[in-house]
Amino acid sequence: MSFTLTCPICGPRNAYEFGYGGEDKGPRPDEKDLSPGDWCDYVHMNRCIAGESKEWWIHRSGCGIWFTTSRDTTCNLEVRGKAEEKDANPPLEKE
């Protein structure tokens, strides 16, 4: 991991200071009447976008904050300045 990420508190830092927290899928779905399948999808299924993906990262070896940022997965570069404007990744399409 050779790229940099921008911590909202500490600024741009080496990626190996950070821990990955998965794609941003939005808050947990309402638990009532959740089928095991839907729950499993929320927990385990990812969009694996080839392109710009909004993700959770933690500044593990730094200030410890969890934050979201966008990363272009095709070149492993942070897409700067867009994280705030973008909503969570759209939900998975059901087949």
Next chain:
Amino acid sequence: MNRIDPLETFRIQPSQKISIQYGRKSYEGVAGDTIAGLLYGNGIRVFSRSLKYHRPRGLYSLDGECSNTMMRVDGMPNVRTENTPARNGMKVTAQNVAGKTADTDPMAFMDKLGFAMPAGFYYRTLHKPAKMWPVAIKKIRKAAGLGVMDPDFRIEGYFDEIYPTADVCVVGGGPAGMTAALAAAAPGLRVILMENRPWLGGVFDYRPAAYEGDLPLYQRAAHLARKIEETPNIRVFTHTAVVGNYNDNLVTAFQRGNETDPFDERYIEIRARSIVVATGCIERPLLFENNDRPGVMQVGCAHRLARTWGLLPGRQAVFSIGDDLGLEAAADLSDLGLEIACVADTRMDGQDETLIDALSRRNIPVYRGWIAYKAHGAKQVKKVTIGPLAGVQRQDIECDLLVASAGLTPLTGLLSTRQVELLFDRHTGFFLPAGLPDGIHTAGRMLGFQDSVKIEISGQLAGMEAAADCGFNAPGEIDSIKVRINAFPGPALGSKIVSAPVKGKKTFICFDEDTTLKNIDQAMADGFDVPELIKRYTSAGTGPGQGGIPGHNLPLYVAQTQQSPDQAPRSTTVRAPLIPTLMATYAGTQHDMCKRTALHDSQVASGGKMERVGVWTRARRFAEDTKALAEIKNVRHNVGMLDASTLGKFRIHGPDALKALQRVYVSDMDKIVDGRVKYSAMCNEDGCIIDDGVVLKQGENDYYFTTSTGRAGQTVEWIRYHTRYDHWDFNIVNLTDACGVINLAGPNARKVLEKVTTADVSNEAFPFVGWRDLTLADCIPARTMRLGFVGELSYEFHVPASYTQTLWNILEAAGKELGIQNFGLEAQNGLRLEKGHLIIGSESEQRTTLHDVGLGFLWDRKPDANTVGAVALTQTEHQKDRLKLVGIKMADASAAAPKDGSAIVDTKFQGYICTARFSEALNEPIGMALVKDALAEPGTELNIYEDSCNGQLLKAIVAKMPFYDSDGSRMKM
């Protein structure tokens, strides 16, 4: 040894003699010599034998582009002796030869068998019949490779790593790099300048040609180097090979230390805001028959041998070149005493006429459009055949040196590793960047510039552009510099000739892998048309030189041979590390880092057998007995002490602290009783158990909790992650390293405690699962909990880390008359096993749910807490066909305990043994196992397959837990 008279360009101290041992003999040189240079000065011409054909190989370039001069130095294989400084007393031997020097080699007959090994030989021939392959592998492995690894060899030295910070990183310490560094440093930016050679100067360093007026280039280089030295915000790394360039300007390099450096080699990693690549050019090899013969060398090699090291490369020379640098070197070397028969220049025109004049003044004929066809001589050049590229005229000239070079090729590896597209430029014949990512600039000769002043100004421009990346923009100055650059003539027309028109059987495009032009022709005949694939098929450029020799010639040759004029040459792929690097350098100094508790030294002094447990070093046991039965017995019948400081310890407080606990713990933390701890567990989203520990409430919105040792590092992160959408107001502090923990356990534990406190610690005043903040020995604040992990009366003292050793000593003194003893992890493991208390990770794995380990009772359904794992716990509550945690005993009580991890089987896998030990209390082996629920009923017989059981399955029976003190009365006494 004959050195020429001292020159201003020397990098040696001729008066300071050194000697090294090569083979069985000792050779003398001077301080500043490279190993290969020293040997060359002593008349050594054959430095190695080639990989496949065992052809003699000599000094060809001086910057490590090929494996020709790789030798074993002081036990280390594959040392590039051509750019490794010689040190007094070094022991050097040749590689890939049967003897100790490369001069004679019994395997030399391999050269005659070349016809039998076409391209792709191994891939195509040795697979049929299939059973041939294993035999062939052995033979190939024996024959292949250059240096030999001695399994007993231990690398000596100190290998460091540094991570300096820079605004601008300039790669290449030649004229363009130096002017770039100075320009970038001008506004005060922090600049790092890295140079592969041990000194700055690049291609200016050794040349007496005029820079401006009478000022020779080498004096100009020295002037720039002095200015660099005087600029405090430029940090220079010489003898530093830059080997990688990654996203967001991460530059990796390694530096070789000299005798006064505190390191032998060190890894350097820099994250720069802007990079200037000014790596210049290397020479593109000229191909002809026997172009690899010792005595054939590149222009820069010959020129630098004389100018830098005072070694005249030969007596009688022929030049076959394709660039003005060759003409310049011929004139200068002639002045230094080299007899030059003639200069063949592959170019018909375009030469700098002042250089042609200079040569004619020295009576050296220049043949335009001529090239070397063949080098003669068995081990060393004795004669050269030259002739016009077009035409049948041939001329043989006796000589001992053939200076051969097709032209220049830019060093673009640092751009390739950043996925910069390189396009063939038909004018220069170079692969040039099609566009650069933000924050990268190029300068100097690698762009095809020839004029020395233009090269410098291009560096200045790149340095200013790099400064602009860092916020110091000077648009006016940048524009005027651009105008100045454009006033110079454009890049010179580059020669694209690769090879004399020869058959190519003994024409080597790659020295490292012994790849001939004939091999390339075969690959194309086999249908390969892309240079990168031909490289794979023929191995050309895959050796230690990393494409330094064939990197440019291969695509040129392929494009020219295929004769498809619309198709420009396509470059092969260059990958990091651009220069092979020692593993020791990447490994650095800190190979094993661990944490020690505050009690570490006293645990060791008490005879603790220490071992790594996760990030910690802990005492496994204190006696030789691996079962630690004496320690177990002492806890069961008397009293013992354990260093439990590695336990995770946390404070969480704030208005939303309780909500956060409710989110991650399965139990209802609203029901914590004052003065009592609550045991609970954490699950992941799958309902699988990941941690257990106790929680206590120490004040309003203020809690203290423990986690298992292994989870201590991740807990803060875990809680913050699972509350990340909530914007709750709480703070969490990891106290793991700030507090030590001592566990005092055994039926006599209260007697010890009573001696060190005046507080009422009777069973009524301080009952089981209670906690109190006690003051021990009138001075030490100790959060004290009554817990029962080992199944006896037990106190856990949480104290500030700095007090832990003092408290330990006080307790030890207080318990002395009772016979208090240490116990370690092994005893704790046996004790808790008898109680059926689990350790997460031992009695659970990734798929084990809270229900599976029988802790489902901890789970409180909290309607609005959104507890992590609760959905899965609901969904899996009655799930069938899962592995459940059970106790086991052996059918034969006198049998040994099965090994941890052994499989439980019938016709298929039914589970496995988690932990099994001989039980001191029961006097028989007991254990815990995860087995399919169908086999989980007490009394069920289990078959255990243990490693090395020879098919004899062990018999065990599912038993009720706990094995010991089933009503827990001993913990509560």
